[in-house]
């Protein structure tokens with residue numbers, strides 16, 4: 001190594017140490033309610049150090065955005081800042097999906113709808129997050145009334161052999177989950193997952209608790225997305241609820257719709273990759289072509305689902321070299337907190353993992 005490159009390595013190390021020290025300092029300041037000094041500390045890391053390090057710019061901007069939200073709301077939300085910070089090294093080699101301020105209807109229609117983005121806190125004033133809280137067991141039980149049943153998924157995730165769908169009592173299901181007003185003493189990570197279910201149709205009172213974003217009426221130019229399909233119902237949109245325990249996973253897959261995905265309760269880790277890398281996703285469709293006589297040949301329902309566990313360590317992904325080479329460098333990730341809304345276009349690969357009891361609403365259009 002030459003003298004010159006040794007010193008540029010040192011410089012990079014210094015910039016990285018400065019950046020990480022600034023992030024830690026800002027978090028401590030925010031915990032002491034020194035919100036403006038915390039923003040200044042983070043700005044220093046941008047001005048002086050770059051900031052340097054994988055995902056650090058996105059993280060610094062995200063924390064600033066949240067701190068500014070705290071100033072506007074007048075209350076520091078140190079917990080959500082810590083969640084963002086803890087997250088940074090969770091999934092290596094992924095960029096963080098940019099959080100942006102809400103675009104205008106036209107900006108969304110013309111440019112923003114082409115790529116994933118996150119609107120932090122966009123849904124924070126929904127009744128579901130304020131006075132009719134979906135984080136309350138008592139409220140969720142009351143909107144249903146007694147005797148109601150719902151479909152749940154049991155087993156690791158829908159690729160596993162022991163995976164099944166069952167119908168169970170809504171009230172019984174709620175007792176498996178930790179809610180703010182009824183913390184359960186037992187670990188709930190083996191509870192079933194109520195995934196992709198039109199709960200709002202079943203319990204219509206819940207429809208008053210959310211607000212459909214205007215963006216859903218943007219009538220997007222879908223020819224740029226070859227896999228796009230218009231939802232085949234009158235509303236031209238499909239709403240689904242996703243309620244599950246910590247650890248509930250949806251493996252990487254694609255859907256043919258645009259998606260606004262709102263996080264209402266708890267935290268959810270999301271992973272995304274663009275349609276262009278589909279050939280490196282080891283989907284079950286490709287495995288069907290490769291092996292003629294696979295007795296576990298999955299049904300065509302899995303052809304848009306990957307065999308790779310995208311949340312696993314790189315070590316466990318060695319059997320999927322094209323994924324490591326082609327997908328990992330372009331994949332994106334984020335942690336959604338209550339009130340955050342994620343957007344992504346049709347054909348984008350996505351996987352989700354609940355970090356706590358989590359309740360989300362997807363809006364396909």
Ligand SMILES: O=C(O)CCC(=O)C(=O)O
Pocket residue numbers: 195242249250255259261350352353360362
């Ligand atoms: O929340 C999840 O587990 C998956 C959500 C999803 O796949 C979707 O909204 O299309």
Ligand SMILES: [Fe+2]
Pocket residue numbers: 253254255350
């Ligand atoms: Fe999906």
